[in-house]
Amino acid sequence: MKRVGSQPAKLQKKYRAEDDAKDPIQVYCRIRPIQSSLESSCIKVVSDTEIQIYCPPDERGISREGQFSYKKIFTEYETQEVVFQDLGLPLIEQLLTGKSSLIFAYGISGSGKSYTMTGNQEDGGIVGRCFDVIFNSIQNYQARRFTFKPDKLNGFDVYSMEDALFFKSEDFKNNVKNPSKTSKKKDGDTDRIPFNYKIMDIEQDVAYSVFISYVEIYHNYVYDLLEDVSDGEIRRNSKIIREDSNGNMYVHGVNEQEVFNADEAFEWLRKGQLRKRTAPTFLNMDSSRSHTVFTIRVVQAPLDTDGVSIIQDKKYTVVSQLSLVDLAGSERAGKAKTTGQRLQEAGEINKSLSNLKQCLKILYENQSSSNLRNIAEKIPYRTSRLTHLFKSFFEGSGSIRMLICVNPISEYTELLPVLQFGEMSGSVQVKRTTPLRMDIGLTPGRRKVIDVQSINRIPCVIEEDTRVPQDNKINYESKENCFGSYLNLGPPLPDLEVDDLLDNEKRQQLITALDQRIKKKEELRALLITQSNDIRSQIVVLESNYAGAKQEINSLQILRDQDTNKVKQYQNKSFLLENELASLKRKLEFMDNENKRLKSDLNAKDNMLNQVSVDKDLLKQKYNTKIVKKQEQLSREFKDKWKVQENEFEAKLQDKKRKLRHIKNIVESTENIPGHFSRRIVKRTLSDESLNKIEPVVNNGKPTDSKQNEPSQATLRYLRSRRSKSCDPHERWIEHKPPVPIPLQTVMQPKLKKRKSITKLTDAKTVSNNGASKYCLLTQGSDEQGIPEAKLYKADIIQTMGGGAQVVFNDVETLKQDSPLGGSPVKNRIQAYNNEVKAHRGGPEDIQSKCYGIQGGYTPTSRK
Numbered sequence: 001m002k003r004v005g006s007q008p009a010k011l012q013k014k015y016r017a018e019d020d021a022k023d024p025i026q027v028y029c030r031i032r033p034i035q036s037s038l039e040s041s042c043i044k045v046v047s048d049t050e051i052q053i054y055c056p057p058d059e060r061g062i063s064r065e066g067q068f069s070y071k072k073i074f075t076e077y078e079t080q081e082v083v084f085q086d087l088g089l090p091l092i093e094q095l096l097t098g099k100s101s102l103i104f105a106y107g108i109s110g111s112g113k114s115y116t117m118t119g120n121q122e123d124g125g126i127v128g129r130c131f132d133v134i135f136n137s138i139q140n141y142q143a144r145r146f147t148f149k150p151d152k153l154n155g156f157d158v159y160s161m162e163d164a165l166f167f168k169s170e171d172f173k174n175n176v177k178n179p180s181k182t183s184k185k186k187d188g189d190t191d192r193i194p195f196n197y198k199i200m201d202i203e204q205d206v207a208y209s210v211f212i213s214y215v216e217i218y219h220n221y222v223y224d225l226l227e228d229v230s231d232g233e234i235r236r237n238s239k240i241i242r243e244d245s246n247g248n249m250y251v252h253g254v255n256e257q258e259v260f261n262a263d264e265a266f267e268w269l270r271k272g273q274l275r276k277r278t279a280p281t282f283l284n285m286d287s288s289r290s291h292t293v294f295t296i297r298v299v300q301a302p303l304d305t306d307g308v309s310i311i312q313d314k315k316y317t318v319v320s321q322l323s324l325v326d327l328a329g330s331e332r333a334g335k336a337k338t339t340g341q342r343l344q345e346a347g348e349i350n351k352s353l354s355n356l357k358q359c360l361k362i363l364y365e366n367q368s369s370s371n372l373r374n375i376a377e378k379i380p381y382r383t384s385r386l387t388h389l390f391k392s393f394f395e396g397s398g399s400i401r402m403l404i405c406v407n408p409i410s411e412y413t414e415l416l417p418v419l420q421f422g423e424m425s426g427s428v429q430v431k432r433t434t435p436l437r438m439d440i441g442l443t444p445g446r447r448k449v450i451d452v453q454s455i456n457r458i459p460c461v462i463e464e465d466t467r468v469p470q471d472n473k474i475n476y477e478s479k480e481n482c483f484g485s486y487l488n489l490g491p492p493l494p495d496l497e498v499d500d501l502l503d504n505e506k507r508q509q510l511i512t513a514l515d516q517r518i519k520k521k522e523e524l525r526a527l528l529i530t531q532s533n534d535i536r537s538q539i540v541v542l543e544s545n546y547a548g549a550k551q552e553i554n555s556l557q558i559l560r561d562q563d564t565n566k567v568k569q570y571q572n573k574s575f576l577l578e579n580e581l582a583s584l585k586r587k588l589e590f591m592d593n594e595n596k597r598l599k600s601d602l603n604a605k606d607n608m609l610n611q612v613s614v615d616k617d618l619l620k621q622k623y624n625t626k627i628v629k630k631q632e633q634l635s636r637e638f639k640d641k642w643k644v645q646e647n648e649f650e651a652k653l654q655d656k657k658r659k660l661r662h663i664k665n666i667v668e669s670t671e672n673i674p675g676h677f678s679r680r681i682v683k684r685t686l687s688d689e690s691l692n693k694i695e696p697v698v699n700n701g702k703p704t705d706s707k708q709n710e711p712s713q714a715t716l717r718y719l720r721s722r723r724s725k726s727c728d729p730h731e732r733w734i735e736h737k738p739p740v741p742i743p744l745q746t747v748m749q750p751k752l753k754k755r756k757s758i759t760k761l762t763d764a765k766t767v768s769n770n771g772a773s774k775y776c777l778l779t780q781g782s783d784e785q786g787i788p789e790a791k792l793y794k795a796d797i798i799q800t801m802g803g804g805a806q807v808v809f810n811d812v813e814t815l816k817q818d819s820p821l822g823g824s825p826v827k828n829r830i831q832a833y834n835n836e837v838k839a840h841r842g843g844p845e846d847i848q849s850k851c852y853g854i855q856g857g858y859t860p861t862s863r864k
């Protein structure tokens with residue numbers, strides 16, 4: 001016989017040691033629908049396996065977001081059925097093949113964990129659907145009630161049919177005595193809608209029994225929710241967790257109920273839920289205050305060679321379990337608004353959840369490649385009952401699935417750790433438990449043979465009506481003998497003794513009866529053949545119909561799948577669009593506020609600008625009046641100064657006029673100077689009319705010919721002029737001198753004792769190598785009035801460290817010939833000379849030009 005399932009302890013351990021394969025914890029995420037249109041979601045579904053959460057910008061304009069990936073994301077539109085098919089159904093298949101699994105729902109309070117795990121009457125959750133699928137699948141292969149009984153050590157004892165019948169009668173008596181302990185439907189309980197799904201491919205040569213238990217972990221104590229206490233009884237004893245001989249953890253002494261159909265199991269679930277501790281909080285009106293663990297255990301034992309009875313050997317019994325855990329929600333006291341007892345509960349819940357997180361984290365770190373030292377840190381399973389109970393799962397006694405439930409209206413900071421924990425858990429690996437097939441040497445298909453023969457249906461799997469007797473009355477109607485008249489070949493054979501064969505009459509009766517039977521047999525055979533043929537042809541028709549229907553179903557399924565996918569895509573799209581719309585709305589709101597703020601800023605600045613311009617105008621006005629006042633004051637001062645200066649100039653003018661008059665008098669008195677006092681006189685052109693007037697030279701009171709009397713002419717001479725050296729020495733001059741000699745002091749060149757004269761300065765060594773300490777640059781030019789002047793720019797020569805010299809100018813000396821009467825004597829002399837030349841050539845004679853002619857043109861030479 002080929003068997004699928006977890007094996008007896010020793011065998012299992014042997015196989016596990018050989019098998020090092022590991023699987024990651026499969027993490028799913030379900031998003032709860034938003035209940036009010038006013039609430040906005042902070043979750044965006046990116047794909048089937050990825051979601052994004054984001055946090056709207058805070059007051060500093062910083063927004064945050066995070067992306068997480070899981071095995072699958074169930075959006076708010078996914079139904080309970082879809083969630084079950086993806087999450088629960090594969091685990092039921094495993095369960096029936098003897099493999100254990102664990103599902104736990106994790107999330108913040110009010111995120112939909114209980115809704116997903118247990119659901120409600122109309123829309124059952126994973127637990128209820130598990131019952132339906134299990135019983136739909138095994139209904140023809142169930143063992144008689146009480147064939148298996150828990151041995152209190154997490155195993156099961158197998159009993160014979162007689163023992164089972166005995167236990168059954170005992171149980172029946174108990175139920176009759178204590179009707180309150182039997183579960184009854186209450187008035188008002190609506191009928192739940194069963195989930196019609198059946199696993200077809202299950203092992204048939206075994207008999208199955210299903211046991212359920214339901215515990216809660218409250219304040220780190222384990223309580224049995226199906227404990228055999230009457231409903232009014234308040235307190236139950238806490239249970240302890242133990243390890244069985246296979247290393248599996250179990251709740252010692254827990255009440256395991258054998259159930260025969262989904263309704264019965266559902267009744268127990270309902271009963272347990274009534275006992276479960278819940279309380280209203282701000283986050284959830286029916287908040288779980290404890291972690292609950294619903295365990296379904298399937299016990300399987302192989303049928304014997306005949307396919308009739310179960311092999312009563314414990315070592316061939318296979319037990320697998322599915323634990324469905326609804327964790328209490330993590331909650332912040334502030335948000336849940338809990339106080340007193342609720343606050344204490346929340347503290348305990350958070351403590352056990354954080355230990356669960358810690359265990360998985362250490363498991364992950366021990367497994368991760370970054371753990372280079374390869375030293376596994378001890379995992380604190382025992383710190384909390386929750387992790388202690390599932391220690392064996394984390395160590396590889398079954399597969400684990402986690403469902404992260406999220407409420408999209410939760411805050412970013414609340415969601416972040418939940419989603420991070422989920423993502424991290426998805427990286428934790430647990431040992432793979434492959435269902436092992438053990439050949440116990442029996443022919444497969446034993447049950448089928450018996451079924452086909454339809455003889456004596458397997459007593460061990462005949463199900464009696466297991467329902468609780470209505471009104472405590474026993475229903476004695478047993479199932480009808482189904483073999484009926486087909487096996488009756490005719491009238492009964494006459495009772496014969498051996499001696500009766502000698503009696504002809506009796507022998508004839510026997511022969512007739514046998515003939516009738518033979519005839520009946522022939523008839524039956526013919527009937528069988530016709531019926532077989534009919535059935536065959538019907539089967540052929542049915543098969544062809546079936547093939548057609550199957551094809552049609554397949555094509556319909558394909559169409560349905562396509563439609564479903566399309567619908568999903570549209571749903572996702574619309575969800576994304578809604579999210580985008582919401583975020584755009586938020587942005588718009590933010591921009592509106594910003595706009596308003598900027599407008600008010602602008603207005604304030606406008607007002608400020610107006611104020612500033614008013615201030616400016618006032619200031620301008622103030623300064624304008626000040627300027628006007630200042631101008632008036634300045635013009636008054638200027639007028640005063642002007643008057644003073646005018647008076648000064650007037651005084652100076654008068655003084656000059658007086659001096660001129662004095663000179664004039666001197667000049668007029670020259671007629672009395674003896675003729676032999678020949679002297680050089682320079683005639684000046686005077687601005688003063690009286691001075692400009694040149695009077696003719698008078699000789700003894702008589703006017704003389706100008707040419708004749710040239711040397712004795714009385715002319716205005718410039719007293720400081722110097723005789724030019726360029727005059728020809730051979731010329732002979734008549735010198736007309738004034739009576740009083742005038743000192744000649746004009747020096748137009750410097751007198752430098754030790755000097756070197758140069759005309760060009762091209763080489764710096766000329767200055768540096770001559771041992772000179774002074775430098776003089778001589779320039780010659782004329783001033784604004786055209787009077788020639790020589791300028792001496794004097795400097796010190798300072799020797800530098802590099803062997804050069806630096807010339808530092810520190811003085812300017814200007815040499816200029818000036819006349820007390822103004823004008824340029826040199827210029828006048830040049831003019832006079834030119835006139836003289838003209839006069840010599842016989843041009844018009846003029847006393848003034850003659851005077852200049854005597855003096856000759858002297859151009860001061862410049863020294864360099």
Ligand SMILES: Nc1ncnc2c1ncn2[C@@H]1O[C@H](COP(=O)(O)OP(=O)(O)OP(=O)(O)O)[C@@H](O)[C@H]1O
Pocket residue numbers: 031032033107108109110111112113114115116284286287288289327328329330405
């Ligand atoms: N997918 C869903 N569809 C419709 N309603 C939902 C869904 N998920 C949750 N709800 C509703 O949200 C409410 C809270 O859900 P539930 O009690 O399952 O939260 P919880 O996570 O178990 O909370 P706690 O941890 O406090 O027990 C319930 O009224 C439930 O009906």
